[in-house]
Amino acid sequence: MSDSDILAATPEQHLHDLRAVYDMANLRLQPSENAGDGPWSVLHIIPEAHSGSEVSIGVARNIETGDLVEAATGKPIAPGTPVQPGTIEEGSWTVTTRIGVPNGVQSGHYRWTLPTDYRDRKLAPDDIYRPFSSGGNVLCRHNPQVAGVGQFDSVSLLPSGWETQVQPALDALQKDNVLTRSPTSDADKTSLKKLLTSDNSITSTVAFRSLTETGALDPPATQQAISAASGYRRAVMMYVALAHAPATGTSGIAEPAFAPAVQGSASPQDDRSTALALAAVALFHKGLPSGTLSVALLNGIRSRSAPSIAGENAPSVAKQASDPYIEELLKTAQIL
Known part of the structure; x- marks a missing residue:
């Protein structure tokens, strides 16, 4: 071919x-033995323009003073206080193929913020390219009834045409x-x-x-x-x-x-x-x-x-x- x-x-x-x-090269297509797993699906991922941006988790800025505050309480954050960096991912998905379950939800929205770890560690695939930040067609187990990143499991980015x-x-x-x-x-x-x-x-x-x-x-x-x-x-x-x-x-x-x-x-x-x-x-x-x-x-x-x-x-x-x-x-x- x-x-x-x-x-x-x-x-x-x-x-x-x-x-x-x-x-x-690392794709594993084992059939699921867990009834709670979503079906294998091909999804087209369309991220928002800001998806992939870095944020400080749990931190907001007071629009009147410009100071950093705790997002949940509004309390000021002292200068020099360590904050947890994170990556926000947001966008939409549409079903291209859903194996064995042709009906059901065909499109939806995703949004989450994942903590960022800057410590020395082995290079991960997401360090090179993040499908939910940059888009593409992915193969995954998908359960749209689950909130957040958990609805997408065993995610693999597909080459063009696959x-x-x-x-x-x-x-x-x-x-x-x-x-x-x-x-x-x-x-x-x-x-x-x-x-x-x-x-x-x-x-x-x-x-x-x-x-x-x-x-x-x-x-x-x-x-x-x-x-x-x-x-x-x-x-x-x-x-x-x-x-x-x-x-x-x-x-x-x-x-x-x-x-x-x-x-x-x-x-x-x-x-x-x-x-x-x-x-x-x-x-x-x-x-x-x-x-x-x-x-x-x-x-x-x-x-x-x-x-x-x-x-x-x-x-x-x-x-x-x-x-x-x-x-x-x-x-x-x-x-x-």
Whole structure:
């Protein structure tokens, strides 16, 4: 399948795409055993202009004096008193797909303020891109009867174009639950390997991760799966191959096996996929060996011709600059 939406991505979309690749690489589609859980749903999130703004929780400003006061009591807050910073998120949601429950509330409003933790900690996906602050299509368990952030559970940001693939992926899960568990038998592994070439990018990448995590794919098979993929699917598979392979053993894809999959294609689409995957690994897995992120491969990508963006006519080869989308990815990940 051609996953060409990645070519339409603007440089400003790179943070969205980094979060989406991370989320799809870690997507778990287990069926719920809790009757209180909401159904799997695809929602289109439209944030208000101020969503994502920082506030001081429980603090207001006296409009007459300009002094800070406790929002609940109106009592003055002494200068130098520590306050809890937070992020306000507010906007609207509309249902694109709701699995198994076609009726019900189709749109609504959300608003909450989440405490902000500035202490040293591991980088979280929300540090890169917050769907409820910046918008997008998300896959989640959704219960509109629950107040606040709790109505959205197991939230994953979808790459552009993947929102239509959720229903078929969950249909496939109902027919064969091998996608929800670690493969333990040869039959499980055979079923998952057949899904690698599925027309559905969600089932394909979930199958690829399951096989990779259990060491069921050798480097040639991994290279073959990546070479056959394109766009966001290729980026997710590359990310999984680098970040989810077992810590020991010969499975997974080492850099010598990774290079042929990258060098075997010089298309702008595949170059974007590679840069997106490597940037995501660099951001979220800083402890991996530096050799995983091949500077030589990335330098080769940067030297190739840039794609035409947003309908612009491509300049002559001699004058083409590097792809600005790729440059933003590498700048954010602080590589090269």
